Amino acid sequence: MTAQIIDGKAFAEGLRGRVGTLAASFAAAAGRKAGLAVVLVGEDPASQVYVRNKGKQTLACGMESFEHRLSAETSEADLLALVDTLNADPAVDGILVQLPLPAHMDEQKVIAAIDPDKDVDGFHVINAGRLAVGLPGFVPCTPLGCVMLLKDRLGSLAGLDAVVIGRSNIVGKPMAQLLIQESCTVTVAHSRTKDLPEVVRRADIVVAAVGRPEMVKGEWIKPGATVIDVGINRVPAAEDGKTRLVGDVDFASASAVAGAITPVPGGVGPMTIAVLLRNTLVAAHRNAGIDLPQDAL
Numbered sequence: 001m002t003a004q005i006i007d008g009k010a011f012a013e014g015l016r017g018r019v020g021t022l023a024a025s026f027a028a029a030a031g032r033k034a035g036l037a038v039v040l041v042g043e044d045p046a047s048q049v050y051v052r053n054k055g056k057q058t059l060a061c062g063m064e065s066f067e068h069r070l071s072a073e074t075s076e077a078d079l080l081a082l083v084d085t086l087n088a089d090p091a092v093d094g095i096l097v098q099l100p101l102p103a104h105m106d107e108q109k110v111i112a113a114i115d116p117d118k119d120v121d122g123f124h125v126i127n128a129g130r131l132a133v134g135l136p137g138f139v140p141c142t143p144l145g146c147v148m149l150l151k152d153r154l155g156s157l158a159g160l161d162a163v164v165i166g167r168s169n170i171v172g173k174p175m176a177q178l179l180i181q182e183s184c185t186v187t188v189a190h191s192r193t194k195d196l197p198e199v200v201r202r203a204d205i206v207v208a209a210v211g212r213p214e215m216v217k218g219e220w221i222k223p224g225a226t227v228i229d230v231g232i233n234r235v236p237a238a239e240d241g242k243t244r245l246v247g248d249v250d251f252a253s254a255s256a257v258a259g260a261i262t263p264v265p266g267g268v269g270p271m272t273i274a275v276l277l278r279n280t281l282v283a284a285h286r287n288a289g290i291d292l293p294q295d296a297l
């Protein structure tokens with residue numbers, strides 16, 4: 001069997017198109033554009049690329065982008081003061097502080113300072129709690145993007161066996177919560193899981209979010225399963241000192257067994273920013289007291 005490719009790039013383009021249309025009607029109704037503030041501390045090269053892309057795509061969707069670039073030596077107190085200013089700024093609907101932060105800062109403290117109603121990353125404990133108990137709130141962008149791809153491909157996920165490999169606060173844990181909400185039977189596997197191949201073999205849905213290049217092998221996959229690869233790992237290419245991007249799944253062997261699979265690049269990656277823009281638009285409607293139809297996005 002050869003797996004169907006789940007085209008996250010195309011899906012993300014469609015979502016950004018819908019966000020753009022609704023962002024224009026929001027601007028007309030509110031008399032201002034929806035606004036996203038992104039804060040980058042330091043010069044981590046991967047973070048710089050993400051932040052640049054976020055800014056570009058925010059503008060392309062007809063929203064306002066506020067970028068704050070701070071030096072790696074910025075004190076935690078100064079960062080917290082900036083977050084306070086953004087919390088109070090009515091032009092800012094969403095706030096994203098790019099992670100990782102420099103080692104001298106306490107990430108949890110910084111996230112806790114963000115107004116939960118502007119926390120478009122969904123990282124604040126209030127939003128994590130809302131997700132856990134099934135209340136409306138902001139959901140982390142990458143796992144929400146994965147669920148959108150899964151539902152687009154499979155329709156209802158009810159009753160399916162899902163294995164999430166990885167237990168991070170950003171992907172693994174919220175992913176498990178979302179799959180529970182979709183009535184999947186969910187297993188969360190991690191570095192201490194016994195006999196991971198056997199656990200994965202039971203799954204109709206496999207979500208790999210461990211950050212280990214090509215760790216999940218085709219022989220672990222149940223024939224016909226849907227495989228979502230969240231990994232983005234840069235590894236040396238075979239020759240000439242270049243590098244290439246690979247996921248957490250060994251694509252060559254897994255795509256021979258799976259029913260459908262996300263590629264890397266072009267699978268989950270493009271969904272993250274598209275969902276961030278969606279969350280920002282939702283925040284803007286809430287902040288302005290303007291209704292957004294439930295299933296518009």
Ligand code: GUN
Pocket residue numbers: 096097098099100121141142272
């Ligand atoms: N660093 C890597 N991914 C993310 C993300 O989704 N949000 C933030 N704030 N930082 C990140």
